[in-house]
Amino acid sequence: xxxxxxxxxxxxxxxxxxxxxxxxxxxxxxxxxxxxxxxxxxxxxxxxxxxxxxxxxxxxxxxxxxxxxxxxxxxxxxxxxxxxxxxxxxxxxxxxxxxxxxxxxxxxxxxxxxxxxxxxxxxxxxxxxxxxxxxxxxxxxxxxxxxxxxxxxxxxxxxxxxxxxxxxxxxxxxxxxxxxxxxxxxxxxxxxxxxxxxxxxxxxxxxxxxxxxxxxxxxxxxxxxxxxxxxxxxxxxxxxxxxxxxxxxxxxxxxxxxxxxxxxxxxxxxxxxxxxxxxxxxxxxxxxxxxxxxxxxxxxxxxxxxxxxxxxxxxxxxxxxxxxxxxxxxxxxxxxxxxxxxxxxxxxxxxxxxxxxxxxxxxxxxxxxxxxxxxxxxxxxxxxxxxxxxxxxxxxxxxxxxxxxxxxxxxxxxxxxxxxx
Numbered sequence: 001x002x003x004x005x006x007x008x009x010x011x012x013x014x015x016x017x018x019x020x021x022x023x024x025x026x027x028x029x030x031x032x033x034x035x036x037x038x039x040x041x042x043x044x045x046x047x048x049x050x051x052x053x054x055x056x057x058x059x060x061x062x063x064x065x066x067x068x069x070x071x072x073x074x075x076x077x078x079x080x081x082x083x084x085x086x087x088x089x090x091x092x093x094x095x096x097x098x099x100x101x102x103x104x105x106x107x108x109x110x111x112x113x114x115x116x117x118x119x120x121x122x123x124x125x126x127x128x129x130x131x132x133x134x135x136x137x138x139x140x141x142x143x144x145x146x147x148x149x150x151x152x153x154x155x156x157x158x159x160x161x162x163x164x165x166x167x168x169x170x171x172x173x174x175x176x177x178x179x180x181x182x183x184x185x186x187x188x189x190x191x192x193x194x195x196x197x198x199x200x201x202x203x204x205x206x207x208x209x210x211x212x213x214x215x216x217x218x219x220x221x222x223x224x225x226x227x228x229x230x231x232x233x234x235x236x237x238x239x240x241x242x243x244x245x246x247x248x249x250x251x252x253x254x255x256x257x258x259x260x261x262x263x264x265x266x267x268x269x270x271x272x273x274x275x276x277x278x279x280x281x282x283x284x285x286x287x288x289x290x291x292x293x294x295x296x297x298x299x300x301x302x303x304x305x306x307x308x309x310x311x312x313x314x315x316x317x318x319x320x321x322x323x324x325x326x327x328x329x330x331x332x333x334x335x336x337x338x339x340x341x342x343x344x345x346x347x348x349x350x351x352x353x354x355x356x357x358x359x360x361x362x363x364x365x366x367x368x369x370x371x372x373x374x375x376x377x378x379x380x381x382x383x384x385x386x387x388x389x390x391x392x393x394x395x396x397x398x399x400x401x402x403x404x405x406x407x408x409x410x411x412x413x414x415x416x417x418x419x420x421x
Contacts (some may be wrong), residue, residue, distance in 0.1 A: 019282050029320040030418040052331050057398050059165075084110055093170050094135065103128035104282035110136050115257065118277035120270055127282065130166055130382075134416040138171050140224065141199045145176065151222045152202040153245065155232040156376060157182035157353070158360065160202045163228070167200055176200075181217075183207045184353040193214055205233060205241035212245065221250035227273070230259040230265050239269070243354045246273055260306055263397060290411035291389075304420060308392060309340055311418070312370060318387050319363075321374045323404050325393040333392065334372040344370040381406060391419040 010289055072159045077101055103112065105123040106218070111134035112119055123129055130366050133152075141148045154160050164180040171178075179193040181203030187210070194201075201208075203219060212216045227233070233242060255274050259266050261404040269279065296311070298304050311317055324330040327348040334346035345359040345368045363371040371383075375395070395401040401419075408415025 006382070006383050013079050015190060042328060053165055054395065057394065057401065066395060073292075077102045077104075079107055079111070084135075084198060085114060086135065087142050087325045089174060090135065090139055092290070095173060097169060097237075099131070103132075104170060106132040106135070107135065108282060112278045112280070113137065116254055118274045119258075120274065120277045121256070122260070122279070122281040123258075129228070129258055131170075133228075134163070134167055134170055134300065135260070137200075137224060137226070137256075138174070138176065138204045139174060144175065145199060146197070148199065148224070149222045149251075149404070150200045150226065151208075151217075151245070152226040152228060153199065153220065153233070153242065154202065154216065154228045154315055155204065155236055155238065157204055158356070158376065159229065160204055162382060164200075167202070172305070178202060179389065181207050182209055187211075193401045205238040205245070208313055209241045209244055211250065219245055220250060223250060223252070224254040224256075225249055226256045226258070227269075227412045228258045230257055230269060231261045231263065234263075234265055234269070242269070244274075260403065264361065283314045290413065291405050291415045291417050293405065294388075295419050295421045297421055304392075307420075308339075309342075309388070311390070312342055314335070318369065319366065319384070319385055320370045320390060321363075321386050321407050322370060322386045322392050323395070324372060324374060324388045325396070327374055329393065330372045330374050334370075337370055337372070342370055343368040344372060347372065347373045347376065349376070375404070382410070384410070385413070386410075390417065394419065394421065 019222065048178070048414075063407065079100060081102060082091060084091075103109075105121060105127045109119055109121055109132040113133060121129065121132065137150050141150065152163060154163065160180050160182045164178055169177050176199045177196065178200035179190060179198045179202075181190050181194075181201060181418075182205055183204060187207070190207075194211065201222075203211075212219060220269060227242065230242075231240070254275070256276055257277065265274065298307055308322075312320060319397060324331070324333055327350045330348045331346050331350065334344045337344040345362055347356050347359045351359070359368075359371065360383070362368045372392075389405045389408045391404060395404055405415075405417035408417060
């Protein structure tokens with residue numbers, strides 16, 4: 001049973017590779033179709049990992065020169081944040097975060113969400129999608145803070161934590177509360193936090209299902225739900241958990257559905273979960289237009305790691321995200337970079353939650369130059385000012401490639417993506 005304590009609430013907490021690299025060889029040195037993708041999150045126990053066979057991607061797909069800035073049609077928003085019919089304090093928080101004009105997804109989505117319409121949002125990564133739903137939903141809760149609750153479901157714990165942090169920045173001083181419910185973190189602390197009234201619950205499907213089974217979360221009391229990165233949740237095998245949660249929601253609800261891609265499986269979920277949704281697509285193409293994409297061909301007899309090391313020693317490679325296929329390969333590569341005197345960190349499924357968060361924080365703050373990661377960092381994470389994305393190992397699918405390189409060239413900034421072939 002929830003306790004309303006808006007005026008006086010106690011503080012509380014928010015789950016050996018070879019030493020040389022050979023293109024096409026096992027481990028971090030090359031693409032091995034049978035290797036594990038690596039990664040982490042609340043993957044359902046019933047999902048079998050099994051061998052993964054990579055999709056053949058022609059190297060030409062990794063080459064695409066960024067569109068010259070001057071020739072890109074300048075986006076002129078229909079609205080300004082000050083024009084939206086939202087709370088004055090919320091407008092101050094928006095201004096305080098440095099937001100001036102809405103991005104395309106914000107400009108198109110916010111008015112419809114304020115009207116209470118269901119939304120299907122399709123946008124390139126790095127377009128400000130989180131604020132597109134948080135701003136109008138915070139305003140919605142402000143109008144009825146003791147009764148309005150929002151459930152946000154995302155595929156990974158890192159994305160959930162990021163959304164929760166952004167929520168706290170927008171809602172500071174508004175007596176509005178949230179709890180982040182993800183695997184890899186203490187469920188006891190989350191249960192304790194859920195004993196209080198929370199306007200926003202943000203979590204991953206597996207942990208949310210566990211807490212629902214324990215009667216700590218009652219979906220029937222939530223009239224608004226956000227399914228973010230829905231296509232990724234499908235990829236990770238969360239469809240049964242998503243359906244479980246949705247089946248317990250009120251029929252008369254407000255549903256916001258965001259996906260980077262629309263497949264036939266995603267379309268089925270849209271028809272199943274949403275009612276007469278407004279479709280908003282602001283995608284400008286398969287990959288970001290301001291990401292310069294090219295390949296790095298490793299000459300016969302040349303060491304792949306040496307080529308990488310030479311690149312990282314160039315001045316312009318100041319904040320670099322490197323993707324590998326396996327957890328072991330990613331860790332091995334980061335250790336080898338450290339032995340060469342480079343400031344590097346790694347993020348993968350064999351690291352505990354605290355160490356992953358520390359690695360992300362160090363990379364975001366610029367205390368390390370290089371972050372080596374499995375595909376867990378390819379979706380949703382907002383890491384500012386990444387100068388380069390390097391695919392040291394070829395991604396399993398082209399869709400994975402699109403999301404990987406979306407970590408650079410975010411917003412109106414230019415970025416560079418390089419793929420070793």
